[in-house]
Amino acid sequence: MRIVFVVGIGAMIGGIAWSPGTVAQNAPAAASAPPAAPPAVSQQAVRLLKQMGAYIGSAREFTFHADITFDHVLPSGQKLQYEAAEVVALQRPGGLYVEWSGDLGDRQFWYDGKSVTLYDPATPFYAAETAPPDIDAMLEKVVTQLDFSPPLADFLYRDPYHAASENIQFGVYLGTTDVNGRRCDSLAFVEKDIDWQIWIDTGPQLTPCKLVISYKTQPSQPQFSAVFTNWNFDPRIADSVFTPYLPSGTEKIPFAPVVASASSK
Amino acid sequence: MTKWYSDGTKPGFILLAGAVVVICIAFSAERAMAFRGGFGGFHGGGFGGFSRFGGFHGGASRFGDGGFFDHSTDAGFGRGGFGSVHNSSAYTDRASAYRQSHPEYQYNASQFQQTHPEARQNASQFQQNRFNEANTLQQNRTNEANTLQSNRYNDARNLQYNRQTNFNNYSNDWGGYYSGAGFGAGLAIGATMMALPAAAAALSVAGNPYYYANGIYYAPQGSQYQVVPPPQGAVVSIPPPSCSTIYQGSTRELDCGGAFYSSVPSGYQVIPPPVGATVTTLPSGAVDENIKGTTYFTFGGAYYRPFYSGSSVIYEVVANPA
Numbered sequence: 159m160r161i162v163f164v165v166g167i168g169a170m171i172g173g174i175a176w177s178p179g180t181v182a183q184n185a186p187a188a189a190s191a192p193p194a195a196p197p198a199v200s201q202q203a204v205r206l207l208k209q210m211g212a213y214i215g216s217a218r219e220f221t222f223h224a225d226i227t228f229d230h231v232l233p234s235g236q237k238l239q240y241e242a243a244e245v246v247a248l249q250r251p252g253g254l255y256v257e258w259s260g261d262l263g264d265r266q267f268w269y270d271g272k273s274v275t276l277y278d279p280a281t282p283f284y285a286a287e288t289a290p291p292d293i294d295a296m297l298e299k300v301v302t303q304l305d306f307s308p309p310l311a312d313f314l315y316r317d318p319y320h321a322a323s324e325n326i327q328f329g330v331y332l333g334t335t336d337v338n339g340r341r342c343d344s345l346a347f348v349e350k351d352i353d354w355q356i357w358i359d360t361g362p363q364l365t366p367c368k369l370v371i372s373y374k375t376q377p378s379q380p381q382f383s384a385v386f387t388n389w390n391f392d393p394r395i396a397d398s399v400f401t402p403y404l405p406s407g408t409e410k411i412p413f414a415p416v417v418a419s420a421s422s423k
Numbered sequence: 424m425t426k427w428y429s430d431g432t433k434p435g436f437i438l439l440a441g442a443v444v445v446i447c448i449a450f451s452a453e454r455a456m457a458f459r460g461g462f463g464g465f466h467g468g469g470f471g472g473f474s475r476f477g478g479f480h481g482g483a484s485r486f487g488d489g490g491f492f493d494h495s496t497d498a499g500f501g502r503g504g505f506g507s508v509h510n511s512s513a514y515t516d517r518a519s520a521y522r523q524s525h526p527e528y529q530y531n532a533s534q535f536q537q538t539h540p541e542a543r544q545n546a547s548q549f550q551q552n553r554f555n556e557a558n559t560l561q562q563n564r565t566n567e568a569n570t571l572q573s574n575r576y577n578d579a580r581n582l583q584y585n586r587q588t589n590f591n592n593y594s595n596d597w598g599g600y601y602s603g604a605g606f607g608a609g610l611a612i613g614a615t616m617m618a619l620p621a622a623a624a625a626l627s628v629a630g631n632p633y634y635y636a637n638g639i640y641y642a643p644q645g646s647q648y649q650v651v652p653p654p655q656g657a658v659v660s661i662p663p664p665s666c667s668t669i670y671q672g673s674t675r676e677l678d679c680g681g682a683f684y685s686s687v688p689s690g691y692q693v694i695p696p697p698v699g700a701t702v703t704t705l706p707s708g709a710v711d712e713n714i715k716g717t718t719y720f721t722f723g724g725a726y727y728r729p730f731y732s733g734s735s736v737i738y739e740v741v742a743n744p745a
Contacts, residue, residue, distance in 0.1 A: 228499045228506065234664075242499055263498030265734055278498075278736050285731035301504045301513060305733040306497070309506030321509040351515035354508050371508060376518050382506045409718055414732045 199329035203345045206331065206358050211319030213364040219249040219395055222365070223388040224310060226260070229380035237378050244384070247393065248314055251292045253400040256308040267308055268402045269296055274304075275402040276413075283411045284404055292316075304413050310384055313366060322356075325349045334360060338385060342367035351375050365389040496703045496735040503733065614650045616641075628654040638663025638679065653682040653693040660690040695725070701737045702727065714744050 214220070226242045242260025247253075252271025258264055268275040271291050277284040287304060289296040294315050301307040308314070315321040328348035335344050335357065342357035353374050357367040371382045494502070503517040504510025623636040633654060634641040640657065641648040663679040677684040677691065683700070684691040696702065705727055709720040720727040720738065727738035 226499070226506070228494065230494045230499075240494065240499060258498065258500045260498055260500075262494055263500075265498060265500040276731060276734060278731075278734070281729070281736045283729050283731070283736050301501075301507075301510050304731075305503055306501040307504050307507055307510050309499070309501045311501070311504075311507040312509050315509070324509070325512060349508075349511065352508070352511045354511075369508075371506070371511065373511070373515060373518070375515055384506070411718070411728075411736070412730045414730050 197327050197329070199326055199347075200331045202331040203329040203347070204323075206343050206345060206364075207323060207356070208319045210356075210358045210364045210366065211317060211322070214313055214318050215316050217248075217250075217391050219247075219253075219391070219393060221245070221247045221388070221390045221393040221395070222313075222386055224384040224386050226309065226382070226384045228382045229378070230262075231376070231378045231380050235378045237380060244309060246308070246310070246314070247395050247399050248293070249395050249400070250316070252296075253395070253397070254293055254296070254308075254314065255399050258309070266402075268400055269293070270400040274300060276304075276306075277402065277404060277408070282405075282408055284402065284408055285411055285413045286402070287413055309382070310369070312369075323347075325351075337367035338387060340367050363389055363391070496737065497733055498735075500734040502735070612650055612652055615644065615647045616650075617647055619648055624659070626657055626659070628657045633657065635659050638665075638682075655693050655695060657693045658687060658690050659684075662691045696740050698740050698742050700740045701732070702740070703735065703737050705738055717744070719744060 222245075224244045224246075226244055227239050228242070230238045230240055232238065240261040242258055242262075244259075245257045247255040252269065254267070254269040256265075256267040258266070264279050266277045266279065269289060272289065273286050274289045274296060275284055275286040289299055297307060297311050297314060301311075312318055312322045326347050326349060330346050332344040332346055332355075335342055337357050341360045343360055344355065344357050346355045347353065351373065353372045355368075355370045357369075359365050359367050366386050368386065369382075369384045373380050373382075494505075496502075497505075499505070501507070502514075504514040507514075619634050619641055620636040620639075623634040623641065626633040626635055626640075631654070632643055633651070634643075634648065635657070640651050640653050642651045643649075662677050662684055663682065666677040666679040666684070668675060668677060675686055676694070677686075683694045683696055685694045686692075705720050709727065712719050712721050718729065719741070720729070726741045726743055728741050728744075729736055729738050731737075
């Protein structure tokens with residue numbers, strides 16, 4: 159991948175604007191508490207992220223494909239990288255299908271506005287649970303109560319900008335670069351627990367080209383990376399796509415409830 | 424499942440590899456408590472013996488040998504919110520909680536070697552063996568992927584059994600209640616290699632030869648060596664690299680990322696999994712049984728109940744539900 163930065167590092171830093179209000183930080187600090195440092199995010203980065211979020215969030219339905227790599231850390235600290243492919247079909251307000259096919263196994267996930275179903279094709283079992291009627295609430299439920307979420311869930315929310323920017327501390331616009339033949343704007347963000355980068359198509363479709371998340375507070379700083387292709391905003395998704403399609407004989411088993419621990423929220 | 428594509432093309436999935444069959448056992452007091460609540464009265468009885476492990480240091484649930492970033496069970500599919508910026512805080516909180524309860528994962532590589540001198544011995548040869556093992560593992564995984572791809576739509580249940588059979592050719596000699604889980608340093612059960620690690624020590628369990636190094640058991644298979652689950656009854660002088668201490672009464676035991684060990688005068692002995700433990704793969708030869716409308720798997724007198732933990736299917740060891 160050829161990277162052409164249109165601005166230098168100094169210019170990037172220089173271009174950062176203190177932008178209170180652009181990222182969630184509206185609550186005034188208590189009088190006795192030291193004020194929290196406001197996030198420093200370049201206005202261009204905020205603008206591009208908002209544009210991308212508005213473009214995706216306003217779509218009634220879409221499909222996309224993502225080629226993913228993710229790290230698997232051994233006790234010694236050694237990282238192993240694995241790959242997966244993910245296909246997503248979304249139809250608002252209550253339709254989602256995610257198909258994951260990877261080195262370490264496959265998963266299928268259905269949401270029909272009433273329930274979610276998860277299936278590991280390497281087993282004869284699936285699990286299902288009732289779910290709220292819209293995708294945002296459903297995503298919150300699965301991550302908090304069922305202990306997973308479809309990878310790349312950020313782009314499934316009604317407001318992807320809000321979903322992705324809640325915890326940003328620092329953000330810069332890096333310039334433009336080619337990702338799989340697409341001309342994309344490159345943005346980099348810093349959060350408390352992760353650093354992440356996103357590449358956004360320069361247009362006309364303001365869709366993500368690539369996402370990289372670095373879990374910097376974890377041993378060996380594992381990464382998750384996704385390269386997006388085949389964005390389609392007129393896919394004519396059949397309703398049956400969101401209905402679980404399970405081999406005969408597949409049995410339903412329970413989800414284990416998530417247990418809150420002192421440090422696990 | 425690709426019929427939403429208006430041009431009729433399929434997304435062109437390439438099955439990059441099959442599932443790595445890494446057996447691991449998760450054992451958590453908190454998780455067990457959750458099962459109790461979630462599964463109702465039945466499991467209240469099933470976990471009666473679990474309170475013996477009150478000394479187990481808590482924390483997040485165990486998911487594999489490589490800590491929270493071991494994706495051998497969830498296939499990378501979003502456990503705890505993995506792969507999402509929005510859910511990164513929840514995910515890292517879970518991962519941090521895991522590390523706090525498993526201090527071995529706070530080590531860096533050099534600390535790991537210092538605390539595991541066996542891993543330092545003849546490091547270059549160990550590294551070479553690791554490469555050999557990785558190559559063999561990759562080949563095995565590719566082979567398995569091909570098999571999985573052709574079989575997966577035929578009969579998922581048979582596939583499950585086939586996988587276990589493929590990876591447990593040595594199981595006839597294990598015997599006993601349960602052979603325990605087996606993996607080490609990310610190596611899959613069933614992986615074969617031409618040479619043993621330099622630090623491998625010879626063992627004999629129930630008259631069968633094994634070799635042990637750095638938490639991994641190898642069984643001779645022709646001119647090669649196959650990674651096998653820890654054979655129940657095996658006694659080793661050095662426990663696997665990552666273990667948590669649990670107590671049964673005053674007896675100190677080790678949960679070594681899935682295999683359970685009891686301290687004995689000559690070292691550490693592989694023991695059966697206790698009720699409340701969860702395994703990601705069933706022991707070879709386990710058969711399903713419907714009891715009061717619920718599917719269980721039985722093997723050697725132990726009962727396993729399947730459920731989804733996050734995006735992973737795992738099996739809980741329960742008391743006899745009949």
